[in-house]
Amino acid sequence: MPFFDRFWPVRSVAVLAFDRVIGFELGIPCEVFGAAGRRADGPEISSGLYDVRVCGPSHRLATNAWGDHVFGITPPHPLTAAEDVDTVVVPGVTGYQEPAPEPILDLLRRAHARGARIASVCTGAFVLAAAGLLDGLRATTHWAAAEDLARSYPRVRVDPAVLYVDNDNVLTSAGMAAGLDMCLHIVRHDYGATVAADTARSIVMPLERDGGQAQFIAHPDPIGADTGLQPTLLWMQDNVARPLTLVDIARHAQLSVRTLNRRFREQIGSTPMQWLIRQRLHRAQQLLETTSMSVEEVARRSGFGTAIALRQHFARHIGTSPLAYRRAFQTPRPVSRTSH
DNA sequence: TCTAATAACCGCCACC
DNA sequence: CGGGTGGCGGTTATTA
Numbered sequence: 011m012p013f014f015d016r017f018w019p020v021r022s023v024a025v026l027a028f029d030r031v032i033g034f035e036l037g038i039p040c041e042v043f044g045a046a047g048r049r050a051d052g053p054e055i056s057s058g059l060y061d062v063r064v065c066g067p068s069h070r071l072a073t074n075a076w077g078d079h080v081f082g083i084t085p086p087h088p089l090t091a092a093e094d095v096d097t098v099v100v101p102g103v104t105g106y107q108e109p110a111p112e113p114i115l116d117l118l119r120r121a122h123a124r125g126a127r128i129a130s131v132c133t134g135a136f137v138l139a140a141a142g143l144l145d146g147l148r149a150t151t152h153w154a155a156a157e158d159l160a161r162s163y164p165r166v167r168v169d170p171a172v173l174y175v176d177n178d179n180v181l182t183s184a185g186m187a188a189g190l191d192m193c194l195h196i197v198r199h200d201y202g203a204t205v206a207a208d209t210a211r212s213i214v215m216p217l218e219r220d221g222g223q224a225q226f227i228a229h230p231d232p233i234g235a236d237t238g239l240q241p242t243l244l245w246m247q248d249n250v251a252r253p254l255t256l257v258d259i260a261r262h263a264q265l266s267v268r269t270l271n272r273r274f275r276e277q278i279g280s281t282p283m284q285w286l287i288r289q290r291l292h293r294a295q296q297l298l299e300t301t302s303m304s305v306e307e308v309a310r311r312s313g314f315g316t317a318i319a320l321r322q323h324f325a326r327h328i329g330t331s332p333l334a335y336r337r338a339f340q341t342p343r344p345v346s347r348t349s350h
Numbered sequence: 351t352c353t354a355a356t357a358a359c360c361g362c363c364a365c366c
Numbered sequence: 367c368g369g370g371t372g373g374c375g376g377t378t379a380t381t382a
Contacts, residue, residue: 256358268372271359283358283380319381 018047020061021200024092025099027066027085028111030073035101035131035189036083040064042193045212046205059201063087063095075132075186077104089117095126097196102132102185106155107162115141122179129181129196131189138182139163147177152185171279178329190215202339203295239263239277243285250289250313256282290314291327298336305332 025039040062047059066085074080092098098121103110118141122128130138135151136159138144144166151159156170169175174183174192183192194215198206242263246254259282260270274282294312297303303311309320317332324332 266372267358268360268374269370272371275360281359316382322380 018059018201020057020059021097022061022063022095023097023099024063024065024087024095025101026089026092026114026117027064027070027072027083027101028103028114029070030077030103030105031066031070031083032075032102032104032132032186033072033080033083034074035134035186036064036072038101038131038187038189039099039129039193041213042190042197042209046197046201046209048212050212059197059205061095063091065089065092073104075102075104089113092117092121095121097127097129099193100128100130100134100137101189102130102134102152103137104133106133106136107158110137110140118143125179127179127181127196129183129192131183131192132185135159135182136162138180139166143180144182147180148175149177149180149182150175150184151182154185198295202299202335203292204299204339207296239273243278246282246286247289250286250293251311252313253315254286254313259286286313287323287327291323294320294324294332295328295335295339298332299339302340308332 023039023043025036027036043060043062044058048057064083064085065087066083066089068084070083070085071079072081072083098118100114100118114137118128118138122141122143128138128143130151132152133155135144135149136155139149139159139162144163146165146167148167148169149159150156150169150172153170156168159166160168170184172184173188174181174195176192176195181192181196183189190213194206194210197209242259245262246259256267256270260267263270263273265273270282274280274285278285280288290313294308294314297308297311301308305317305320309315309317312320314320314323320332324330324335328335330338
């Protein structure tokens with residue numbers, strides 16, 4: 011994996027289009043990857059960090075999530091244009107019980123075999139599963155389809171509570187808008203937290219809606235169901251640098267520790283400390299990219315306390331070391347962001 | 351890398 | 367009753 015490339019080469023993404031593709035989800039990777047590295051407020055439109063190609067046979071029918079044919083699409087690239095890309099994205103399809111076209115499955119298998127990253131949105135996970143790419147892996151899909159996925163593909167560990175699952179080279183995301191979160195996550199992996207934050211701002215998205223679709227499953231009537239954790243989450247984000255304990259958080263939320271844990275599980279799909287560690291990692295990434303602080307100092311300011319703890323969590327969640335991360339993302343400016 | 355101490359997590363269940 | 371709460375204690379994860 012070219013994770014350590016210093017000069018931020020343009021990466022290529024193929025978005026597959028076939029019949030009954032959900033139009034909205036087809037557009038998600040086009041917009042997110044299309045926005046990366048570009049300045050929405052600049053005098054001219056610069057070129058982006060991704061070369062995004064919509065690939066597929068011509069004259070496909072796009073649907074909304076309910077299967078209504080909403081418009082026709084003519085992909086500008088044939089499927090063969092996906093042969094050499096770094097990343098292949100499979101949007102959701104309606105009527106996912108029907109088998110995906112064999113050429114698509116074949117394309118995915120070969121792309122995966124040559125080391126490309128494969129990502130799905132929503133029911134696109136069924137296509138990945140049909141290609142055998144999810145065997146033995148954790149994966150997610152739209153919560154309403156999760157049971158079907160688990161039943162149809164017993165070898166896939168389906169987690170209906172999260173927004174997306176990252177298995178390094180195979181990613182799946184939950185329904186519809188969760189594709190935005192996954193694509194931003196990929197941008198962060200490829201180009202760092204700062205570029206990802208710029209991208210999120212550009213498309214008017216929060217950088218990370220933490221936690222999962224659990225919050226969307228459990229509360230069909232949000233009026234009566236006061237989630238109430240939001241202020242606590244914000245408070246935690248503001249206080250990541252402090253050594254917070256469960257007792258501290260529970261006190262702020264005015265809940266018992268037991269109920270706090272329960273609410274996080276139900277509404278966020280995570281635990282308080284796991285969520286906090288995520289926030290701390292984001293802070294650390296930001297500091298590593300935008301400052302030249304020592305790792306010890308970064309650790310202190312991101313709430314890990316010691317460089318040892320920071321390195322541990324970095325290795326586990328980011329897959330590299332703080333200094334290697336900085337080497338990859340700090341110094342160089344994106345090649346496409348030319349000043350004039 | 352190992353190890354001990356500490357904290358977090360979560361099933362269980364009595365209790366609003 | 368039905369639904370939520372929170373203390374207890376054992377297991378798991380994190381820290382020193």
